[in-house]
Amino acid sequence: MGGSCDAIIVGNTPEEMALNGGKHLVEMCDKDAGHKQDKAVMDASQNDPEHLKTWMTDFTAKFDALPEA
Ligand SMILES: [Zn+2]
Numbered sequence: 001m002g003g004s005c006d007a008i009i010v011g012n013t014p015e016e017m018a019l020n021g022g023k024h025l026v027e028m029c030d031k032d033a034g035h036k037q038d039k040a041v042m043d044a045s046q047n048d049p050e051h052l053k054t055w056m057t058d059f060t061a062k063f064d065a066l067p068e069a
Contacts, residue, residue, distance in 0.1 A: 005038060014056070014063040 007024060011017030025042060028035035045051045 005035065014060040017063060018056070018059060 005021075005024070005028075009017055009021045009024060011020050022042060025035055025039040029039040030036075045055055
């Protein structure tokens with residue numbers, strides 16, 4: 001998911017992968033300051049439809065570029 005995270009986030013679709021990444025951030029944010037920051041960015045972008053749209057387009061492009069996709 002980038003940032004402080006080197007966990008492998010998986011999903012069959014970009015939406016599922018984003019959802020799993022979000023769940024991971026929620027699980028880890030109490031234990032790790034880096035994840036807390038990542039979650040804050042995610043939370044902020046969810047209140048900003050334009051940013052979310054840009055992020056999702058970028059994320060979908062990265063997902064499509066994965067060898068196993
Ligand atoms: Zn992580």
